[in-house]
Amino acid sequence: MxxxxxxxxxxxxxxxxxxxxxxxxxxxxxxxxxxxFARKKSKCGIRSVDANGNGFVDDNETKNLADFAGKKHLNERILHL
Known part of the structure; x- marks a missing residue:
């Protein structure tokens, strides 16, 4: 995707x-x-991708979340075109 x-x-x-x-x-x-392990993965995901530390993944941090997902944490393969 x-x-x-x-x-x-x-x-x-x-x-x-x-x-x-x-x-x-x-x-x-x-x-x-x-x-x-949805709760554990989501907590880890927020912590690792939330650049400004506000506890949310906003539009500016979505690329970070895509990278997190692409590293087999969410079973997604993200294509960066």
Whole structure:
């Protein structure tokens, strides 16, 4: 999947439509994609990709999340075109 496809897919989990992904929203995404250890993976994901430390993954940090997902943490293969 491309980075744009990844962003569109991620928006499905943005429950409050604020353009940011919270830890529990990321846990839902992890649960759908890989199932196992969703809470732990989402906590690790937020911690590793949240560049400004606000506890959310916003649009500027989505590339970081795509890199995290591409490293077999979320069973996704992201193509950076």
């Amino acid at each position: 491309t980075i744009d496809e990844f962003k569109r897919r991620l928006k499905w989990f943005d429950e409050d439509r604020d353009g940011k992904i919270r830890k529990d929203e990321l846990a839902d995404a992890v649960r759908v994609s890989s199932g196992w």
